[in-house]
Amino acid sequence: xxxxxxxxxxxxxxxxxxxxxxxxxxxxxxxxxxxxxxxxxxxxxxxxxxxxxxxxxxxxxxxxxxxxxxxxxxxxxxxxxxxxxxxxxxxxxxxxxxxxxxxxxxxxxxxxxxxxxxxxxxxxxxxxxxxxxxxxxxxxxxxxxxxxxxxxxxxxxxxxxxxxxxxxxxxxxxxxxxxxxxxxxxxxxxxxxxxxxxxxxxxxxxxxxxxxxxxxxxxxxxxxxxxxxxxxxxxxxxxxxxxxxxxxxxxxxxxxxxxxxxxxxxxxxxxxxxxxxxxxxxxxxxxxxxxxxxxxxxxxxxxxxxxxxxxxxxxxxxx
Amino acid sequence: xxxxxxxxxxxxxxxxxxxxxxxxxxxxxxxxxxxxxxxxxxxxxxxxxxxxxxxxxxxxxxxxxxxxxxxxxxxxxxxxxxxxxxxxxxxxxxxxxxxxxxxxxxxxxxxxxxxxxxxxxxxxxxxxxxxxxxxxxxxxxxxxxxxxxxxxxxxxxxxxxxxxxxxxxxxxxxxxxxxxxxxxxxxxxxxxxxxxxxxxxxxxxxxxxxxxxxxxxxxxxxxxxxxxxxxxxxxxxxxxxxxxxxxxxxxxxxxxxxxxxxxxxxxxxxxxxxxxxxxxxxxxxxxxxxxxxxxxxxxxxxxxxxxxxxxxxxxxxxx
Numbered sequence: 087x088x089x090x091x092x093x094x095x096x097x098x099x100x101x102x103x104x105x106x107x108x109x110x111x112x113x114x115x116x117x118x119x120x121x122x123x124x125x126x127x128x129x130x131x132x133x134x135x136x137x138x139x140x141x142x143x144x145x146x147x148x149x150x151x152x153x154x155x156x157x158x159x160x161x162x163x164x165x166x167x168x169x170x171x172x173x174x175x176x177x178x179x180x181x182x183x184x185x186x187x188x189x190x191x192x193x194x195x196x197x198x199x200x201x202x203x204x205x206x207x208x209x210x211x212x213x214x215x216x217x218x219x220x221x222x223x224x225x226x227x228x229x230x231x232x233x234x235x236x237x238x239x240x241x242x243x244x245x246x247x248x249x250x251x252x253x254x255x256x257x258x259x260x261x262x263x264x265x266x267x268x269x270x271x272x273x274x275x276x277x278x279x280x281x282x283x284x285x286x287x288x289x290x291x292x293x294x295x296x297x298x299x300x301x302x303x304x305x306x307x308x309x310x311x312x313x314x315x316x317x318x319x320x321x322x323x324x325x326x327x328x329x330x331x332x333x334x335x336x337x338x339x340x341x342x343x344x345x346x347x348x349x350x351x352x353x354x355x356x357x358x359x360x361x362x363x364x365x366x367x368x369x370x371x372x373x374x375x376x377x378x379x380x381x382x383x384x385x386x387x388x389x390x391x392x393x394x395x396x397x398x399x400x401x402x403x404x405x
Numbered sequence: 406x407x408x409x410x411x412x413x414x415x416x417x418x419x420x421x422x423x424x425x426x427x428x429x430x431x432x433x434x435x436x437x438x439x440x441x442x443x444x445x446x447x448x449x450x451x452x453x454x455x456x457x458x459x460x461x462x463x464x465x466x467x468x469x470x471x472x473x474x475x476x477x478x479x480x481x482x483x484x485x486x487x488x489x490x491x492x493x494x495x496x497x498x499x500x501x502x503x504x505x506x507x508x509x510x511x512x513x514x515x516x517x518x519x520x521x522x523x524x525x526x527x528x529x530x531x532x533x534x535x536x537x538x539x540x541x542x543x544x545x546x547x548x549x550x551x552x553x554x555x556x557x558x559x560x561x562x563x564x565x566x567x568x569x570x571x572x573x574x575x576x577x578x579x580x581x582x583x584x585x586x587x588x589x590x591x592x593x594x595x596x597x598x599x600x601x602x603x604x605x606x607x608x609x610x611x612x613x614x615x616x617x618x619x620x621x622x623x624x625x626x627x628x629x630x631x632x633x634x635x636x637x638x639x640x641x642x643x644x645x646x647x648x649x650x651x652x653x654x655x656x657x658x659x660x661x662x663x664x665x666x667x668x669x670x671x672x673x674x675x676x677x678x679x680x681x682x683x684x685x686x687x688x689x690x691x692x693x694x695x696x697x698x699x700x701x702x703x704x705x706x707x708x709x710x711x712x713x714x715x716x717x718x719x720x721x722x723x724x
Contacts, residue, residue, distance in 0.1 A: 089436045094515075094516035094517075095513040095514060095515055095516060096515065096516050096517050097516075098513075109607075109608055110513050111511045111512065111513070111607050111612075112511050112512070112513065113513045114435045114436065114437060114445065115435065115436035115437075116433045116434065116435050116436065116445070117408045117433065117434035117435065117436065118433060118434075126433065126435070126445065128511065192430045192431050192447065193430065193431070194414040194417075194429055194430070194431065194432045195414065196413075196414055196415065197413035197414060197415050197416075198413075198415055288428075288430050289428055293430075
């Protein structure tokens with residue numbers, strides 16, 4: 087949550103000459119996302135977010151992310167819309183970083199969503215999956231099954247320094263998932279990071295979905311598994327089956343899960359928990375004490391992973 | 406430039422129950438100021454800043470700062486206005502910190518103000534001085550002449566590690582200023598930190614003055630000296646006399662400087678440069694590599710101080 091690349095008003099003014107957005111009335115760095123620099127921008131034409139893409143987001147993938155947001159917004163998914171410059175382009179360079187301007191969405195993210203909020207999150211997720219079906223570009227999930235082994239190689243050595251037995255848990259789980267990961271599930275465009283931080287509400291109704299910079303192609307039900315992990319555990323680590331039931335029902339109101347997706351759900355939930363365990367572990371091990379960012383605790387996802395390993399069928403999630 | 410104290414939307418919702426501001430539509434931590442946590446807040450009633458006061462601002466001084474902003478706003482100085490809660494109070498506690506909601510001011514701060522911008526800054530400074538004359542409360546300048554000796558004691562030992570000869574410069578200057586600091590200048594409420602960061606413009610007209618948390622009672626012309634230091638030096642360290650002339654003329658358009666203030670200006674400029682040299686040096690020496698803040702270079706103000714020491718009369722500033 088920090089601004090990494092500083093942009094002065096004068097630099098903004100020059101940058102805005104490539105757009106038809108009028109003059110800037112408000113321009114403030116905001117604490118949003120963990121890996122890009124974001125500025126809130128208000129001009130006489132509207133409100134926007136200026137994003138400078140830092141190391142984690144690869145410039146070559148920006149056409150996918152920005153194209154996807156434009157595509158989904160055109161299908162009434164409430165997501166940021168990239169603003170085209172006078173030359174038609176949606177990205178250009180600012181202070182040495184790829185940068186884009188997107189529409190700003192009003193709304194607040196919730197720290198403690200209720201079951202009703204979970205139901206809405208499930209519904210919008212399935213709408214996103216359906217709207218994404220007609221998106222023409224593809225992007226492999228760099229943090230999918232194939233990516234986990236590589237991540238684990240880079241940080242599992244230090245796992246036991248954080249929690250006893252964590253390394254064995256990771257090794258066992260990686261092996262198990264590689265042996266039994268389902269290859270036949272319906273896939274498509276997924277958000278892949280639909281945490282409560284990335285869903286905005288106004289007066290308890292969803293007003294926006296943000297941060298599409300993990301979006302990719304992968305099994306749709308895996309996205310549901312990520313979302314269950316992110317929305318349905320309480321602070322004490324317990325799975326809240328009422329929230330899970332609401333989220334899955336919300337999802338199925340728009341898109342019915344197939345029998346193979348239902349059967350695979352516990353495994354997909356394990357995979358989703360491992361993915362966030364590994365990325366948090368990696369960030370923890372490689373954290374820079376001087377960096378302007380707070381690192382999240384990987385152990386939260388170790389607990390969730392252990393919970394999923396004891397699940398026998400999708401019914402336990404509230405299905 | 407960071408958010409130190411985290412506030413969830415749910416915590417905000419409870420906090421807002423003490424106000425008549427409607428429901429929150431936008432709530433984002435913003436990179437503003439160096440020592441408080443600030444959130445941009447938009448409700449169906451307007452836009453606001455929620456500030457949580459961290460260690461530097463003392464709770465006992467908040468009635469002065471917030472009362473002053475209310476007073477000045479009532480006299481058409483474009484500054485944030487504290488919002489009163491249902492109980493009439495302008496401060497209460499949020500997550501263990503004193504907190505207040507103030508009106509949000511549109512506008513952008515400039516990194517490279519022109520002479521015309523400097524003229525406006527001078528004008529609004531004198532308007533602020535005049536509007537402050539009828540403010541009933543008083544607050545001593547904790548970072549005035551008496552505070553410098555104490556600051557120097559706490560960090561001058563390490564000054565030569567930053568720049569050779571810095572410690573001797575500080576010692577000499579402190580002695581000289583203590584011997585000859587003028588005691589007979591008109592005093593009143595001063596902003597005491599009117600840097601370009603704290604002045605907002607919309608389409609090249611001043612739209613707001615912010616960050617009154619160094620405001621206090623001290624010689625009015627000292628505030629002009631602080632502002633000259635902050636606005637009229639170029640990045641290469643050179644004093645821009647065109648900007649200085651514009652700023653002083655802008656100031657005098659509303660309030661003529663007395664002969665004693667003019668005579669004292671070089672000394673006041675030395676004092677202002679020493680004040681920022683010392684606070685930056687203190688922050689540098691005491692910086693926490695893990696803190697979410699970037700520390701400014703004290704040497705910039707050592708150069709300015711050396712410039713002022715060679716000034717024989719206020720004419721050199723463009724008067």
